[in-house]
Amino acid sequence: xxxxxxxxxRVAGVSIKTVSNVINDxxxxxxxxxxxxxxxxxxxxxxxxxxxxxxRSGRTGVIGLAVPSLRENYFAELADSVIRAAEARGLGxxxxxxxxxxxxxxxxxxxxxxxxxxxxxxxPVSLGQEDAEALAxxxxxxxxxxxxxxxxxxxxxxxxxxxxxxxxxxxxEIGRRRxxxxxxxxxxxxxxxxxxxxxxxxxRALDEAGIEMxxxxxxxxxxxxxxxxxxxxxxxxxxxxxxxxxxxxxLSDTLGLGVLRALGEEGxxxxxxxxxxxxxxxxxxxxxxxxxxxVDPGREEIAVLAVDxxxxxIAEKSADRRPPETFKPxxxxxxxxxxxxxxxx
Amino acid sequence: xxxxxxxxxRVAGVSIKTVSNVINDxxxxxxxxxxxxxxxxxxxxxxxxxxxxxxRSGRTGVIGLAVPSLRENYFAELADSVIRAAEARGLGxxxxxxxxxxxxxxxxxxxxxxxxxxxxxxxPVSLGQEDAEALAxxxxxxxxxxxxxxxxxxxxxxxxxxxxxxxxxxxxEIGRRRxxxxxxxxxxxxxxxxxxxxxxxxxRALDEAGIEMxxxxxxxxxxxxxxxxxxxxxxxxxxxxxxxxxxxxxLSDTLGLGVLRALGEEGxxxxxxxxxxxxxxxxxxxxxxxxxxxVDPGREEIAVLAVDxxxxxIAEKSADRRPPETFKPxxxxxxxxxxxxxxxx
DNA sequence: CGATTGGTCTACAACGTTGTAGAGCAACGT
DNA sequence: ACGTTGCTCTACAACGTTGTAGACCAATCG
Numbered sequence: 001x002x003x004x005x006x007x008x009x010r011v012a013g014v015s016i017k018t019v020s021n022v023i024n025d026x027x028x029x030x031x032x033x034x035x036x037x038x039x040x041x042x043x044x045x046x047x048x049x050x051x052x053x054x055x056r057s058g059r060t061g062v063i064g065l066a067v068p069s070l071r072e073n074y075f076a077e078l079a080d081s082v083i084r085a086a087e088a089r090g091l092g093x094x095x096x097x098x099x100x101x102x103x104x105x106x107x108x109x110x111x112x113x114x115x116x117x118x119x120x121x122x123x124p125v126s127l128g129q130e131d132a133e134a135l136a137x138x139x140x141x142x143x144x145x146x147x148x149x150x151x152x153x154x155x156x157x158x159x160x161x162x163x164x165x166x167x168x169x170x171x172x173e174i175g176r177r178r179x180x181x182x183x184x185x186x187x188x189x190x191x192x193x194x195x196x197x198x199x200x201x202x203x204r205a206l207d208e209a210g211i212e213m214x215x216x217x218x219x220x221x222x223x224x225x226x227x228x229x230x231x232x233x234x235x236x237x238x239x240x241x242x243x244x245x246x247x248x249x250x251l252s253d254t255l256g257l258g259v260l261r262a263l264g265e266e267g268x269x270x271x272x273x274x275x276x277x278x279x280x281x282x283x284x285x286x287x288x289x290x291x292x293x294x295v296d297p298g299r300e301e302i303a304v305l306a307v308d309x310x311x312x313x314i315a316e317k318s319a320d321r322r323p324p325e326t327f328k329p330x331x332x333x334x335x336x337x338x339x340x341x342x343x344x345x
Numbered sequence: 346x347x348x349x350x351x352x353x354x355r356v357a358g359v360s361i362k363t364v365s366n367v368i369n370d371x372x373x374x375x376x377x378x379x380x381x382x383x384x385x386x387x388x389x390x391x392x393x394x395x396x397x398x399x400x401r402s403g404r405t406g407v408i409g410l411a412v413p414s415l416r417e418n419y420f421a422e423l424a425d426s427v428i429r430a431a432e433a434r435g436l437g438x439x440x441x442x443x444x445x446x447x448x449x450x451x452x453x454x455x456x457x458x459x460x461x462x463x464x465x466x467x468x469p470v471s472l473g474q475e476d477a478e479a480l481a482x483x484x485x486x487x488x489x490x491x492x493x494x495x496x497x498x499x500x501x502x503x504x505x506x507x508x509x510x511x512x513x514x515x516x517x518e519i520g521r522r523r524x525x526x527x528x529x530x531x532x533x534x535x536x537x538x539x540x541x542x543x544x545x546x547x548x549r550a551l552d553e554a555g556i557e558m559x560x561x562x563x564x565x566x567x568x569x570x571x572x573x574x575x576x577x578x579x580x581x582x583x584x585x586x587x588x589x590x591x592x593x594x595x596l597s598d599t600l601g602l603g604v605l606r607a608l609g610e611e612g613x614x615x616x617x618x619x620x621x622x623x624x625x626x627x628x629x630x631x632x633x634x635x636x637x638x639x640v641d642p643g644r645e646e647i648a649v650l651a652v653d654x655x656x657x658x659i660a661e662k663s664a665d666r667r668p669p670e671t672f673k674p675x676x677x678x679x680x681x682x683x684x685x686x687x688x689x690x
Numbered sequence: 691c692g693a694t695t696g697g698t699c700t701a702c703a704a705c706g707t708t709g710t711a712g713a714g715c716a717a718c719g720t
Numbered sequence: 721a722c723g724t725t726g727c728t729c730t731a732c733a734a735c736g737t738t739g740t741a742g743a744c745c746a747a748t749c750g
Contacts, residue, residue, distance in 0.1 A: 001403065004706055015730045020708060028727055050461040051399030052706035055735050058346065060396060062407075062439065069425060071628060076421035080414060083442055094407065094437045097428055116395040228632040257632060264634045283416060287573040287602060289609045289634055349736055360700045365738060373697055397736035400705050 003044040012040035023048060054116075062092040063310060064120040066108040067144075068100040072227070073254060073282040074299070075123065078144070081303030082121060089311060091118070100225060102126035106134055109141070119310045125225075129192060140313035142306050145194070145297070154313065155326040156306040158297035160194050163331035164201025167277050167295050168249055170333050172209050174340055176247035176275055179206070180217040182234045182259055183226055183251030198251050198279065216243050226251065231258025239266045246274055247339075253278035253285045256292050260338065276338040290337035298329030305329065348389040357385035368393060399461075407437040408655060409465040411453040412489075413445040417572070418599060418627040419644070420468065423489070426648030427466060434656060436463070445570060447471035451479055454486070464655045470570075474537060485658035487651050490539070490642070499658065500671040501651040503642035505539050508676035509546025512594055512622050512640050515678050517554050519685055521592035521620055524551070525562040527579045527604055528571055528596030543596050543624065561588050571596065576603025584611045591619060598623035598630045601637055605683065621683040635682035643674030650674065 009016040014033060021029050022037040029037075040046070054060035065082050067075040083093045094117065098104040105127050109120070119140030127134070132151030135141060142154045171179050181202050185195035199218070206213055219238065221230035231250055235258065238245060248263075250256030256278030260270060268274050270290055278285055281296035305327045316322070335341035354361040359378060366374050367382040374382075385391070399405040410427050412420040428438045439462065443449040450472050454465065464485030472479070477496030480486060487499045516524050526547050530540035544563070551558055564583065566575030576595055580603070583590060593608075595601030601623030605615060613619050615635055623630055626641035650672045661667070680686035 001705095006706080016706090017708075017731080018729060021729085024708080028729085030728065033728080049400070049706050051396050051405060052735090053708075054396030055394070055400050055705090055737085056707045056709085058735080070415065070421045070428070071425050073418070073421070073629075076415045076418070076424075079421075079440070080416050080442065083415070083440055087441075092439045092441075095424070095428055095440050096432075096437075097425065228628075232632070261632055261634050261636075283573075284418075284629060287577070287606055289606050291606075346735095351736080361736090362701080362738075363699060366699085369738080373699085375698065378698080394736050397705090398738075400707085400735090401737045401739085403705080 003046045004049070005046075007044055008037065008040045008046045011044060012036045059118050059314070060116060061090065062094055062117055063307075064094050064096060064108075064117040064122075066096045066098055066105070066120060066122045068123065068125050068225075069097050070095070073284055074252065074280045077282055078123070078299055078303060081300050082307060085304045085307040089307065091307070091311075098125070100125040106131070109135055119314050121306050121310060140310055140316075142310045142313070144306055145302060152324055154309050154324045156302050156309065157326060157328055158302065159328050159331050160197035161201040161204070163295045163297060163333075164198035164249070164251075164279070165205045166201075166331070166333055167279065168202050168205035169209075170293070170335075170339060171247040171249065171275055171277060172205065172211075174271075174275060177211060178214075178217065178245040179247040179249055180219060180238055180243070180245045181249050181251070182219045182221065182231055183255045184218050184220050186218075186220050195251060202249060216241070217245060221255065226255050228254050228258035228261065231255035232262040233258075235259040235262035236266065239263075239268070248274060248276045250276065250278045253280040253282045253292065253294055256294065256338075257284065257288055260288055260290070260292065270338050271340045275340065277333075281334050285334075286336065286343075288338075291343050293336045293339040293341065294334050296332045296334050298331055301329035348391045349394070350391075352389055353382065353385045353391050356389060357381045404463050404659070405461060406435065407439055407462055408652075409439050409441060409453075409462040409467075411441040411443055411450070411465060411467045413468065413470050413570075414442050415440070418629055419597065419625045422627055423468070423644055423648060426645050427652060430649045430652040434652065436652070436656075443470070445470040451476070454480055464659050466651050466655060485655055485661075487655045487658070489651055490647060497669055499654050499669050501647050501654065502671065502673055503647065504673050504676050505542035506546040506549070508640045508642060508678075509543035509594070509596075509624070510550045511546075511676070511678055512624065513547050513550035514554075515638070515680075515684065516592045516594065516620055516622060517550065517556075519616075519620060522556060523559075523562065523590040524592040524594055525564060525583055525588070525590040526594050526596070527564045527566065527576055528600045529563050529565050531563075531565055540596060547594060561586070562590060566600065571600050573599050573603035573606070576600035577607040578603075580604040580607035581611065584608075584613070593619060593621045595621065595623045598625040598627045598637065598639055601639065601683075602629065602633055605633055605635070605637065615683050616685045620685065622678075623683075626679055630679075631681065631688075633683075636688050638681045638684040638686065639679050641677045641679050643676055646674035647672075 005016045005019045008019045014037060019037055022034050063086060065079060070076045070079060079095055086093045096108050098108055105124050121142050121144055123144040135151050135153050142156060145157050168179060184199050203213055219234040221234055248259050250259050256276055259276055263270055263274055270276055276292060278292050278294040281294045285292040285294050336343060350361045350364045353364045364382055367379050408431060410424060415421045415424060424440060431438045441453050443453050450469050466487050466489055468489040480496050480498050487501060490502050513524060529544050530538060548558055564579040566579055593604050595604050601621055604621055608615055608619055615621055621637060623637050623639040626639045630637040630639050681688060
């Protein structure tokens with residue numbers, strides 16, 4: 001066990017509280033005293049015990065980040081952004097993986113927080129509107145992307161509908177008319193899921209272009225969630241069923257990368273035979289063959305907004321609670337080879 | 346602030362210590378008493394304050410994981426494995442990103458640990474043998490992969506040399522003779538780095554096959570660390586310099602994926618013109634076009650071994666410290682399309 | 691039957707920190 | 721000269737938990 005404030009105080013010849021004051025930048029400490037304390041701290045290599053501080057002050061300086069899985073690139077990159085944003089503000093991040101399972105997601109919000117985390121950033125996948133009240137309890141909570149609840153919680157999400165619409169418009173602009181959608185979720189009638197909103201954007205874009213929706217072009221991904229295998233399977237099916245299509249809107253980049261691979265296996269050229277656009281702008285999409293056009297939902301900004309919002313909520317006195325808010329950064333379409341735009345350089 | 350043990354004790358009609366005993370499975374508690382306490386805990390939705398427990402017992406139940414970046418797929422997948430292994434053992438994981446920078450790596454080992462983490466899993470990149478003593482201090486520490494120190498620390502690493510040798514042998518077996526290596530690190534004469542060991546494996550395989558090494562085939566990746574851009578740049582250079590080669594051994598999968606992309610751009614077919622093998626077996630390698638043969642260094646096992654080893658070290662009394670050990674799980678070569686093996690299915 | 695054992699439970703102190711209250715002192719204004 | 725102010729610092733208590741010591745009682749043993 002290392003040195004404590006008592007040790008530092010003894011060496012510096014001051015009271016233990018003065019050491020505390022120096023550490024916490026309490027203004028009324030004479031420069032000389034401060035120097036002596038700092039010298040003692042360095043001499044002893046003193047570092048504060050966060051458990052004790054947490055016990056006394058109620059803050060641990062640690063927040064939680066609950067995501068489905070770090071093996072999904074989007075969430076790995078989101079975690080990267082969140083951790084860097086948090087670190088810049090002096091917070092540590094405990095990462096929890098829910099696997100996208102409802103049970104684990106509920107656990108993450110309740111038990112996971114055994115009076116330890118100052119707050120939680122949570123990216124739910126399986127929870128729906130009906131679980132809104134499960135989120136009402138407990139401390140500071142900010143929900144990230146994916147779904148939208150009407151619950152009493154802050155959201156940092158994305159322009160799911162309008163960006164999906166823009167993605168399809170991009171395909172229309174380059175002359176495609178038979179646009180398949182991969183990754184639809186037709187079981188849940190959950191109006192607020194990313195899948196539903198992006199589907200709605202797809203439909204709206206088609207509608208505005210005067211194109212009728214063909215159910216054969218809207219593909220789900222069965223068991224497999226939004227991963228490469230699901231995208232590949234959906235693309236194979238499209239081809240093997242003989243469905244005519246000249247473009248694919250994949251609801252996530254990993255789906256899109258699976259689609260790219262399957263189209264290659266089927267002997268179709270991208271973008272000549274089929275154009276492909278994804279969603280998320282994960283790093284990988286810039287390096288696939290061909291590189292993939294995608295929707296950048298503003299991940300970095302989502303992370304920063306979310307951390308800042310959480311910090312505000314943590315600092316808030318329970319008295320002057322502001323009403324929950326929703327934030328949506330701007331999205332952009334990143335044009336790459338899979339829709340006929342050569343990479344820069 | 347939620348209910349405390351005092352509240353539970355009052356409701357259950359016992360002393361606070363009895364509540365503690367129930368929670369910690371102290372054996373000598375009558376079933377009836379135990380039931381009343383458990384009922385009270387559930388009624389109040391009591392959850393222990395980990396700060397207080399940490400203060401009193403010296404354990405927080407949280408370990409640290411310091412990796413270069415979660416944007417590198419290998420480390421995202423490693424983090425996934427570590428977090429799942431830790432969760433199964435009741436530990437939380439705080440993830441820190443060093444960016445591979447020496448300064449931040451040193452910080453991660455020292456300051457990062459302000460008497461809070463029970464232990465640290467650390468995957469160093471920039472630290473070398475000369476920093477071994479910097480790692481001597483502080484609490485339980487287990488080093489992961491990448492580099493090997495002779496310091497007083499446990500290692501869970503991989504068969505860098507022999508697996509690299511096996512990778513090159515695989516290329517030799519399919520008839521390749523002009524085998525390029527991408528990702529060499531020729532600046533540092535650090536004999537213990539992954540790059541050096543894998544280079545040595547490459548050389549040994551060539552030597553055993555009676556092939557002389559051609560310096561033009563051994564490529565560094567300049568500024569960029571082992572990422573796709575570096576692999577792509579190296580492959581472009583190889584082609585444009587007119588170097589003759591029929592295979593590439595990329596020292597990481599991301600490098601290899603960059604190589605795949607660049608070869609495609611240069612109009613070379615994989616594996617017909619050039620066979621490619623990577624290293625790491627990240628998920629992505631199974632889904633590239635073509636899918637990429639690679640070395641699986643046993644990532645999942647590395648994570649489990651490391652967490653278990655750290656837990657042992659945490660439990661250890663400082664008296665009976667066992668000497669540091671090194672663990673290396675078995676590696677395997679995963680054969681895929683980039684060396685002429687069709688994917689299963 | 692008295693002494694011993696062992697199971698069950700409690701009171702108390704301590705972990706290292708920070709908030710509160712206030713002491714001591716110099717500088718200032720009247 | 722004296723009260724007031726404001727800066728600097730200290731003593732003390734408290735955060736919620738667990739280890740230690742021991743009280744109490746029933747069962748067991750000689």
